[in-house]
Amino acid sequence: xSQLKVILQFSGGAELxxxxxxxxxxxxxxxxxxLPQINKSxxxxxxxxxxxxxxxxxxxxxxxxxxxxxxxxxLVLINDSDWELYGELDYKIQNGDAIMxxxxxxxx
Amino acid sequence: xxxxxxxEEEIANLRMxxxxxxxELYELKKECIRESHAQLGSTNHxxxxxxxxxxxHCSARLPKWAIVRYSxxxxxxxIGVKGQEKLCSARVLVVGAGGLGCPAAVYLAxxxxxxxxxVDYDDVEITxxxxxxxxxxxxxxxxKAESAAHKLRSINSHIKVTPYxxxxxxxxxxxxxxxxxxxxxxxxxxxxxYLLNDLCVMTGLPLISxxxxxxxxxxxxxxxxxxxxxxxxxxxxxxxxxxxxxxTPPPPQAVGSCSANGVAGPVPGxxxxxxxxxAIKMIVGxxxxxxxxxxxxxxxxxxxxxxxxxxxxxxxxxxxCSQTPSITRLIDYEAFCKSQAKEKPITLPVTExxxxxxxxxxxxxxxxxxxKTDRDKRAWVQDVPxxxxxxxxxxxxxxxxxxxxxxxxxxxxxxxxxxxxxxxxDLDWKGKRDYVxxxxxxxxxxxxRKKDAISRKGDSKLYHLRNKGERLLVCRxxxxxxxxxxxxxxxxxxxxxxxPRSPKKPLKSLNVDSYIDALPVCPPKCEIxxxxxxxxxxxxxxxxxxxxxxxxxxxxxxxxxxxSPASRKTFCKVVSLRNLRVFKPKNENDVCxxxxxxxxIPSYSYQNVDIxxxxxxxxxxxxxxxxxxxxxL
Ligand SMILES: [Zn+2]
Ligand SMILES: [Zn+2]
Ligand SMILES: [Zn+2]
Ligand SMILES: [Zn+2]
Numbered sequence: 001x002s003q004l005k006v007i008l009q010f011s012g013g014a015e016l017x018x019x020x021x022x023x024x025x026x027x028x029x030x031x032x033x034x035l036p037q038i039n040k041s042x043x044x045x046x047x048x049x050x051x052x053x054x055x056x057x058x059x060x061x062x063x064x065x066x067x068x069x070x071x072x073x074x075l076v077l078i079n080d081s082d083w084e085l086y087g088e089l090d091y092k093i094q095n096g097d098a099i100m101x102x103x104x105x106x107x108x
Numbered sequence: 109x110x111x112x113x114x115x116e117e118e119i120a121n122l123r124m125x126x127x128x129x130x131x132e133l134y135e136l137k138k139e140c141i142r143e144s145h146a147q148l149g150s151t152n153h154x155x156x157x158x159x160x161x162x163x164x165h166c167s168a169r170l171p172k173w174a175i176v177r178y179s180x181x182x183x184x185x186x187i188g189v190k191g192q193e194k195l196c197s198a199r200v201l202v203v204g205a206g207g208l209g210c211p212a213a214v215y216l217a218x219x220x221x222x223x224x225x226x227v228d229y230d231d232v233e234i235t236x237x238x239x240x241x242x243x244x245x246x247x248x249x250x251x252k253a254e255s256a257a258h259k260l261r262s263i264n265s266h267i268k269v270t271p272y273x274x275x276x277x278x279x280x281x282x283x284x285x286x287x288x289x290x291x292x293x294x295x296x297x298x299x300x301x302y303l304l305n306d307l308c309v310m311t312g313l314p315l316i317s318x319x320x321x322x323x324x325x326x327x328x329x330x331x332x333x334x335x336x337x338x339x340x341x342x343x344x345x346x347x348x349x350x351x352x353x354x355x356t357p358p359p360p361q362a363v364g365s366c367s368a369n370g371v372a373g374p375v376p377g378x379x380x381x382x383x384x385x386x387a388i389k390m391i392v393g394x395x396x397x398x399x400x401x402x403x404x405x406x407x408x409x410x411x412x413x414x415x416x417x418x419x420x421x422x423x424x425x426x427x428x429c430s431q432t433p434s435i436t437r438l439i440d441y442e443a444f445c446k447s448q449a450k451e452k453p454i455t456l457p458v459t460e461x462x463x464x465x466x467x468x469x470x471x472x473x474x475x476x477x478x479x480k481t482d483r484d485k486r487a488w489v490q491d492v493p494x495x496x497x498x499x500x501x502x503x504x505x506x507x508x509x510x511x512x513x514x515x516x517x518x519x520x521x522x523x524x525x526x527x528x529x530x531x532x533x534d535l536d537w538k539g540k541r542d543y544v545x546x547x548x549x550x551x552x553x554x555x556x557r558k559k560d561a562i563s564r565k566g567d568s569k570l571y572h573l574r575n576k577g578e579r580l581l582v583c584r585x586x587x588x589x590x591x592x593x594x595x596x597x598x599x600x601x602x603x604x605x606x607x608p609r610s611p612k613k614p615l616k617s618l619n620v621d622s623y624i625d626a627l628p629v630c631p632p633k634c635e636i637x638x639x640x641x642x643x644x645x646x647x648x649x650x651x652x653x654x655x656x657x658x659x660x661x662x663x664x665x666x667x668x669x670x671x672s673p674a675s676r677k678t679f680c681k682v683v684s685l686r687n688l689r690v691f692k693p694k695n696e697n698d699v700c701x702x703x704x705x706x707x708x709i710p711s712y713s714y715q716n717v718d719i720x721x722x723x724x725x726x727x728x729x730x731x732x733x734x735x736x737x738x739x740x741l
Contacts, residue, residue, distance in 0.1 A: 011408060013321070013324075063362050071362065072355075073356075073357070073362060073363075075417075075419075077417050080417045082419045102417075104354065105319035105320060105324060105364070106296065106297060106364075107320055108204050108207055108293075108295055108318065
C-alpha cells in the first residue's frame with residue numbers, strides 16, 4: 001500500500017478551528033485499518049472529513065461539519081478547483097492532492 | 109475650552125457656507141461646460157498621444173474635455189475612446205459605503221462612470237474611518253451615503269451621484285436597482301448578500317461581490333450573462349450566482365463581522381479597488397474569461413498571497429438562476445439567514461445605557477430617546493435618535509425691530525452664543541429649569557367674559573433674556589432659539605413643580621385576582637397561629653405542594669381559556685399580598701410552616717428561615733413572604 005500524503009489548507013477563518021495553522025501536510029493511514037467497518041480501501045473526501053474530525057478538529061465541530069459534509073458557507077477546493085467539479089464527497093483522494101477549506105467572508 | 113467651542117461653531121458655519129457655494133459652483137459649471145470645453149483641448153495636459161486621440165476620435169458622444177480628462181485610461185487598448193464612452197454612460201450601484209464601497213466608488217468616480225448610486229443606511233462612526241476612506245472626522249454622525257456622495261462629487265463634478273440613505277430590503281431593492289447596469293456588493297452581512305444575489309439574478313444585472321475580514325479578502329462576480337455583452341462569442345454563457353455556490357446560508361454563529369473580529373483597513377481597500385477594476389472591465393465589455401467569473405480571488409494580507417480558485421459553473425438546479433427557479437420574487441432574507449442585516453451595536457447594560465443617554469440629553473448632546481415597540485405596546489426601546497441642541501437664528505421680525513417693547517436686536521451673536529453655552533454646559537437640569545422659570549413670566553388672561561367660566565384662552569407668557577444682568581423682554585422665537593429649546597420642553601418646565609413623584613402604581617394583577625378568589629382556602633392548621641389573630645390563610649388544594657405548582661395550574665387554566673397569563677413574579681406577588689400560602693405538611697406533626705417551634709418535632713420544619721424571638725408576631729411585612737415565595741420557586 002503506497003502512502004497517501006495530502007496538503008490541507010484553511011482560509012477565511014476556517015483555520016481558527018485547526019490550531020490557526022493555514023497549511024499542513026498530513027499522511028493518511030491505511031483506510032482498511034483506520035475505518036475497517038466501512039470496507040473500503042480508497043480514501044475519499046467523506047472519510048477525510050471523518051479523519052479530520054477525529055484527529056485535527058479539537059472543538060466546535062459544528063462550525064466545520066454538518067452531517068457527513070462540511071457546513072454551509074465552507075467552500076472545498078481540490079487542487080484549486082471547486083470540489084463540485086470532482087464529485088464532492090466521493091472524490092478519490094490522490095497522493096499529493098491539495099485540499100482547501102475556505103470559509104466565506106461577509107464583512108465589508 | 110470656550111475657544112474650542114467657539115471655533116467648532118465657526119467651522120461648522122463656514123462648512124455650511126462652503127457646501128452652498130460648492131453646490132452653486134457645480135450648477136454653474138454644468139451650464140457653461142460646453143463653452144469652457146472648447147478651449148480645454150489646447151491646455152498643457154496634452155501629449156502627442158493625446159493629440160492623436162483627439163484628432164482621430166473626437167466623437168460626438170465624447171467631448172474633448174472628457175478625452176483630456178480620461179486620457180490616461182483611454183490610452184489603454186482595453187478601454188479606448190469606445191470604452192470611455194461606455195463608462196461615461198454607465199450606471200453603477202454600489203451597495204454599502206463602507207470599507208469596500210468607499211475605495212470602489214472612488215475609482216468609479218475617477219474613471220468617469222456617469223451615474224453612481226450609493227446605498228447605506230448607517231451613519232459615519234469614528235471606528236469606520238480607518239478603512240472607509242470617503243469619510244473623515246468631521247463627517248461623524250452624518251449619513252454614510254450622503255458623506256460618500258459629497259466626496260464623490262468633489263472628485264468628479266461631471267458625474268451624477270445618487271445617495272440612498274436607506275437599508276436595502278426586499279421592498280425597495282427592485283426600485284433602487286432598476287436604474288443601474290452593474291451592482292457592487294460591498295455589504296457586511298449575509299442577508300443582504302443573498303438579497304443582492306436574488307435581486308441581480310431576477311433583474312439580469314451582474315453582481316461584483318467583495319468581502320473582507322481581519323487580514324483576508326475575497327472577490328468574485330456572480331450572475332454574469334453573456335447575452336448582455338456583444339463581445340461574447342457564446343451569448344448563452346452564464347456564470348454562477350451566489351446561490352449556485354452557496355445554496356444554504358451559513359449558521360449565524362460562524363459569521364464574523366468587522367466590529368467583532370476586526371479588519372485591517374487596506375484589506376477591504378484592496379478588494380474594493382479590485383471590485384472597481386472588474387466593474388470597469390465589465391462596462392467596457394471585456395469577455396467573461398478575463399474577469400473573475402467562475403473564479404474567486406482569495407487575498408491574504410497576513411502572508412501576502414493572492415490566490416485564484418476555480419468555482420463551479422452555473423447550477424442547472426439553482427433555486428434562483430436556473431430555468432425553473434423556485435424563488436421568483438424577493439423573500440425575507442433576515443428570516444432565511446436567521447440573522448440580522450444590521451450589525452448589532454455594542455450593547456451596554458440597559459441601566460448604564462439609560463444613564464449615559466440621559467447624561468447626553470441633559471447636556472444638549474444628541475442622544476437616543478425611547479419609543480414603544482410595535483409588537484409589545486408595554487415594552488420600551490431606546491433607539492430614537494434625537495439631534496443635539498443647536499442655537500437657532502436670532503430674531504428677524506420687523507415688529508421687534510420697530511417696536512420699543514422688545515429688545516431682540518440688542519443682543520449680538522457673541523452674547524447669544526455665550527448664553528447658549530452657559531445654559532447647556534454650566535447648568536445642571538434643575539439649574540436649567542430654574543433659569544428658564546426666572547426668565548419667563550406667566551401672565552393670566554386679563555379678563556374673562558364670565559367669571560369662573562372655562563376659557564380657552566391660555567395664559568400668555570412674557571419672555572426675557574439677560575443682557576449684562578438686565579432682564580430684557582424679547583419675543584418667543586428669540587428666546588427659544590437662543591437657548592436652543594423647543595416649545596414642548598419649555599412648557600413642561602414651566603408647569604413642573606417640585607413635588608415628589610407619586611409612588612408606584614399598585615401592581616397590575618391582571619387575571620390573577622379572580623383566579624385566586626375562586627380557590628378554596630382554610631385557616632392555619634397550627635393552633636397557636638390560628639389563635640393569635642394571624643392574617644395568613646392557606647390554599648386548600650390537595651394536589652398542589654408549593655406555589656410553583658400552583659402557578660403551573662394557573663398557567664394551564666389560562667391557556668385553556670385562551671387568556672394570556674401573568675408572569676410568575678406577578679403571580680407570586682399577588683398571592684403573597686393576599687397573605688395566602690401553600691403548605692403541605694410532611695407528616696402529622698408538621699402543622700406550622702411559619703414558626704418552627706410550633707411544630708411538635710421542630711427538626712421537621714422545612715423552612716430554614718429562623719424567625720426566632722419574633723416568632724409569634726405574625727404581622728410580618730409582606731415582603732418577607734414575597735421573598736420566601738421567590739426562594740421557593
Ligand atoms: Zn455602524
Ligand atoms: Zn444560481
Ligand atoms: Zn424678536
Ligand atoms: Zn404557627
